[in-house]
Amino acid sequence: MAMTDTAPARTDANISDEIAISIENMNKWFGTFHVLRDIDLTVNRGERIVICGPSGSGKSTLIRCINALEEHQKGKITVDGTVLSSDIKNIDTIRSEVGMVFQHFNLFPHLTILENCTLAPIWVRKTPKREAEETAMHFLTKVKIPEQANKYPGQLSGGQQQRVAIARSLCMRPRIMLFDEPTSALDPEMIKEVLDTMIELAEEGMTMLCVTHEMGFARQVANRVIFMDEGQIVEQNEPEEFFNNPKSDRTKLFLSQILGH
Amino acid sequence: MSDTHASSVAFVRETAIEPAPPPATETGLIKWVRENLFSSTMNSILTVLSILAVYYLLTLLLPWIMNGVWDASSIRECREKLDGATGGCFAVLAERWHQLVFGRYPQDSYWRPMLAFVLMFAAFAPVLFSNLPRKLLIGTALFPFVAYWLVWGGSVLVPVAVLLGFVAGYLVYSRLVDQSFAMGFVGGVVAAILFWWASGFVVTEDASFMSLPAVESRDIGGFMLNLILGVVCLSVSLPLGIALALGRQSSMPIIKFFSVIFIEFIRGVPLITLLFVANVVLAYFLPPGSNFDLILRVMIMITLFASAYIAEVIRGGLAALPRGQYEAGDSLGLDYSQSMRLIILPQALKISIPGIVNVAVGLFKDTTLVSVISMFDLVGMVRGPILASTDWNGVYWELFGFAALLFFVFCYGISQYSQWLERQLQTDHR
Numbered sequence: 001m002a003m004t005d006t007a008p009a010r011t012d013a014n015i016s017d018e019i020a021i022s023i024e025n026m027n028k029w030f031g032t033f034h035v036l037r038d039i040d041l042t043v044n045r046g047e048r049i050v051i052c053g054p055s056g057s058g059k060s061t062l063i064r065c066i067n068a069l070e071e072h073q074k075g076k077i078t079v080d081g082t083v084l085s086s087d088i089k090n091i092d093t094i095r096s097e098v099g100m101v102f103q104h105f106n107l108f109p110h111l112t113i114l115e116n117c118t119l120a121p122i123w124v125r126k127t128p129k130r131e132a133e134e135t136a137m138h139f140l141t142k143v144k145i146p147e148q149a150n151k152y153p154g155q156l157s158g159g160q161q162q163r164v165a166i167a168r169s170l171c172m173r174p175r176i177m178l179f180d181e182p183t184s185a186l187d188p189e190m191i192k193e194v195l196d197t198m199i200e201l202a203e204e205g206m207t208m209l210c211v212t213h214e215m216g217f218a219r220q221v222a223n224r225v226i227f228m229d230e231g232q233i234v235e236q237n238e239p240e241e242f243f244n245n246p247k248s249d250r251t252k253l254f255l256s257q258i259l260g261h
Numbered sequence: 262m263s264d265t266h267a268s269s270v271a272f273v274r275e276t277a278i279e280p281a282p283p284p285a286t287e288t289g290l291i292k293w294v295r296e297n298l299f300s301s302t303m304n305s306i307l308t309v310l311s312i313l314a315v316y317y318l319l320t321l322l323l324p325w326i327m328n329g330v331w332d333a334s335s336i337r338e339c340r341e342k343l344d345g346a347t348g349g350c351f352a353v354l355a356e357r358w359h360q361l362v363f364g365r366y367p368q369d370s371y372w373r374p375m376l377a378f379v380l381m382f383a384a385f386a387p388v389l390f391s392n393l394p395r396k397l398l399i400g401t402a403l404f405p406f407v408a409y410w411l412v413w414g415g416s417v418l419v420p421v422a423v424l425l426g427f428v429a430g431y432l433v434y435s436r437l438v439d440q441s442f443a444m445g446f447v448g449g450v451v452a453a454i455l456f457w458w459a460s461g462f463v464v465t466e467d468a469s470f471m472s473l474p475a476v477e478s479r480d481i482g483g484f485m486l487n488l489i490l491g492v493v494c495l496s497v498s499l500p501l502g503i504a505l506a507l508g509r510q511s512s513m514p515i516i517k518f519f520s521v522i523f524i525e526f527i528r529g530v531p532l533i534t535l536l537f538v539a540n541v542v543l544a545y546f547l548p549p550g551s552n553f554d555l556i557l558r559v560m561i562m563i564t565l566f567a568s569a570y571i572a573e574v575i576r577g578g579l580a581a582l583p584r585g586q587y588e589a590g591d592s593l594g595l596d597y598s599q600s601m602r603l604i605i606l607p608q609a610l611k612i613s614i615p616g617i618v619n620v621a622v623g624l625f626k627d628t629t630l631v632s633v634i635s636m637f638d639l640v641g642m643v644r645g646p647i648l649a650s651t652d653w654n655g656v657y658w659e660l661f662g663f664a665a666l667l668f669f670v671f672c673y674g675i676s677q678y679s680q681w682l683e684r685q686l687q688t689d690h691r
Binding site: 067068069088092093095096098099100102104106107108109110119120123124152153154168169172 | 583585586588589591592593594595596599603604607608611686688
């Protein structure tokens with residue numbers, strides 16, 4: 001049962017009334033498999049939303065629809081005032097405004113860290129090379145690996161690679177960041193360094209949608225937690241309420257499984 | 262502890278003994294031989310057998326090479342000089358080298374293809390070695406026209422007109438490409454064709470401005486012909502193969518359909534058949550009296566053939582890339598051509614290098630097949646004019662050995678370059 005979309009309850013200086021993403025009655029099928037059912041979601045600028053749920057519940061697909069890596073078949077997605085249609089120009093505009101961080105980093109292995117970060121600004125934004133490199137070094141410093149700039153991704157650890165991936169997205173100066181299980185492929189001791197980077201980003205007021213199982217991160221950073229199951233948004237609430245007082249049985253079961261060990 | 266002095270104890274060591282050298286069996290040659298040649302009974306047997314085999318081959322080969330006759334005018338003279346001893350008759354190479362290398366190219370103009378050959382290295386250098394200044398690529402772009410002029414001769418206006426046609430096409434393309442790629446492409450092609458058509462009135466056949474003596478295509482032969490065919494066909498089929506590989510992956514059904522049909526058809530037909538088509542059948546389809554150069558026809562066929570194979574090799578490289586690379590490019594807002602050019606192809610081509618080199622070496626050697634349609638390339642020269650002459654009838658080993666050696670040198674060079682390139686592009690080292 002999809003709940004009605006509640007406005008962010010937590011009073012938060014970073015959250016404005018401006019709408020960043022609005023999804024209305026969105027449906028998606030993989031072949032005959034109905035992955036996403038009647039999704040309604042409004043995200044205001046500055047919100048940090050954590051999406052959780054069992055595997056196969058459609059949470060990754062949902063955020064991949066937002067930057068059109070997956071095509072939705074029914075409903076309307078508006079990102080930053082632009083309606084997602086099949087027009088390629090339209091899609092490219094949205095993609096350059098929306099940063100994405102993947103589970104498997106997806107850095108370009110044939111380019112150095114610096115080139116990874118300057119590629120899109122130079123070719124998509126037509127930024128002069130020197131300026132793009134300055135921006136890249138700024139964000140690499142921010143994720144605390146400026147000294148690795150001239151190495152190749154293969155020479156870095158998983159956590160470092162993921163931080164580079166975040167810096168690479170930031171170099172496009174996106175207004176919205178999507179995180180698709182950013183820590184799931186990392187060794188336990190590397191998770192913290194990536195989460196720290198994300199927390200810092202959240203504190204600066206970035207609009208973030210994050211698919212993750214890091215419940216500590218959700219408690220600390222999110223202003224709203226969304227629980228999905230079988231392609232539907234089952235429950236959404238602010239973190240304290242969500243963890244301490246879950247409403248649906250499905251949510252209770254899920255939380256008992258991931259928190260109860 | 263302070264009262265322990267050299268004077269109060271019986272012995273204090275003041276210098277360390279020099280480390281003793283390891284036993285002879287643990288160093289140098291002996292160790293290497295033990296580890297690599299005689300590490301087990303089986304290996305010892307194999308080593309001995311190999312040494313025997315090498316010895317046997319050398320006893321056969323060395324006298325043949327060392328006793329070889331380099332100075333004779335016919336095979337009979339060779340035999341008289343050898344007088345029953347083993348020895349090669351290399352005099353045929355000394356006497357006929359110009360036919361083997363240049364075919365029937367006019368002897369006083371050998372400097373022209375030689376110069377083109379030297380320029381070729383200069384033209385390829387910036388393509389093969391990315392650390393050279395990029396400005397040298399201008400020379401690479403001009404090289405085909407210079408080389409054509411040098412080898413075929415005639416007025417310099419012909420290649421200049423062709424070059425200007427390309428430039429005109431490019432200018433129109435770059436004007437229109439902002440609106441849409443298809444429009445730019447079609448506009449560019451139309452502009453180039455119009456330019457060539459118009460320049461046909463200015464550049465007539467007997468234009469004598471800066472003219473080199475013209476050489477007919479049928480006089481171009483020997484190893485030079487193999488090199489020309491190999492270099493031209495490979496340079497054109499590589500971009501064509503990339504386009505076909507991308508076309509086969511395309512989401513546009515018509516492009517995909519034509520790419521698949523083309524690749525499957527060309528791969529399903531033997532090269533020799535295509536060469537016969539170029540030689541005989543194509544003439545039926547051309548307007549009567551039109552003189553479509555045979556070398557050009559053969560070039561087109563070999564290029565199409567090689568591009569189909571290269572396309573499949575590159576498709577393998579494209580398929581080997583994780584989907585995340587495409588998605589990362591997409592999510593950064595790169596458009597199709599940017600993400601192909603900057604992300605996908607550099608990686609896919611790198612994976613495909615061994616396969617592409619395989620096709621390249623095969624293609625280069627396959628250029629000898631043109632001897633079957635009575636073109637006088639290196640093998641055609643050997644089989645035709647040289648072996649058929651009464652003077653040299655029967656000198657098989659020396660001639661074919663020479664041909665094999667020439668091809669080996671070039672193919673080995675290509676292979677060494679590709680291995681160097683693979684090491685250069687390796688980025689996953691720690």
